Amino acid sequence: MLEGFNFRVIWEYMPFFMEGLRNTFLISIVSLFLALIAGITACAGRLSPWKSVRGLAIVYIESIRSTPLLVQIYFLYFGLPTLGLRVPELQTGIIALMLNSGAYIAEIVRAGMTSVPNGQIEAGISSGLNYFQRMRFIILPQALGVTVPPLLGQAIVLVKDSALLSLISVLELTRVGQTLTSERFMPSEAFFTVAFFYLCIYFVLKTLADWSQKKLIFREAY
């Protein structure tokens, strides 16, 4: 099955793979950071008292969640130039990932915010805790347990989603595999190596997510 698997080529292309891995990393981290901002903003909009703001946030979240990421990427990639905006592929891709993950993060954050019952906050106020004490001792310990594990799950999804940027010729890990395939015609070497690197990232993030789930889930003392 794997006889004739050419490790020499992989080794020869290793610097190139490393560059792709680094770019995948950078793209994911930057997009995740921006998506957090977008998500928290959208969540604030979703919970806002003004109907129009709420409507806008719902339209954003639902339209992102019911269309494929690839279509969103193409929408920006082919659509921004028609608006007269010349945005390089890399930035287009990061904007797409930010908008996409932002919608999912908005829902995660909302689940966290609404997970703490109002009565507890009222109980905190009547116990004479100030705002920061309420945050520190009542809200955050419970909300973080609900938010952080799915956020790490979203980070895993984001890393995998960034592979789609290879289709608009952003040089990241998957693109390196495509290049190696077209230059040497060695798809197994190329894509198994790419898959291996993704698996490494996956296991690190997964371990972190499982650990956070164990550590952060606030257990009610019955």
Add this chain to the structure above:
Amino acid sequence: MMLFYFQRLIEIFPFFLKGLWMTAVVSGISLIMATIFGLLLGIARASKNKLLVGLIGAYVAAIRGTPFVVQIFIIFFILPEWGIQLDAFPAAILALTILGTAFICEIVAGGIKAVPRGQWEAASSSGLNLYQQLRYVIVPQSLQTILPPLVGQYVLLIKDSSVVSVIGVMDLTRVGWVTVNRIPEGLMVFTLVGILYFAISYPLIRLSNRLEKKMATQQVML
């Protein structure tokens, strides 16, 4: 100019419907197959056979840890090297089935494990064989936990099916990509593509939410 393109777009709208049909066929076939295999593997994964559990776990991790594009490239470019020649359409269905099975098997295993042990014991002491235990006692109860995420998984699968456009399956995304090369109005073309995806995913998302609420109230009543 925009009006002219808009008219062109309306002229070729049947082409988009064909793409929508292709998306529905590809994702429909693979989600039926993924449900069947996912149910079987999920039951096996919830069993006590360590070897089986480990093997399925490795498969699930390999699928969840790598991007779907990479999986498609592996199936489409590497299988021919091993002497298995697949057209784009069967390759797409194979890839989507493998992907869907991995996720559905986790959902099913989780649902089965959520059924209390006592139910198993009661079923086996009533003299039911393994098939009867599953068919009449365990699976009907686990459906409560399985159904809402399962429908959610169908939405993800439909959205992921957009990626099979990269190997040349004429699905909705591919139609958009081809069209945008002739009608250079990216925003217009991909808004149309997005609306058509929305038309199939959004009802399913609503259904998933409805099921979740319904199941939650049923659980309280139990």
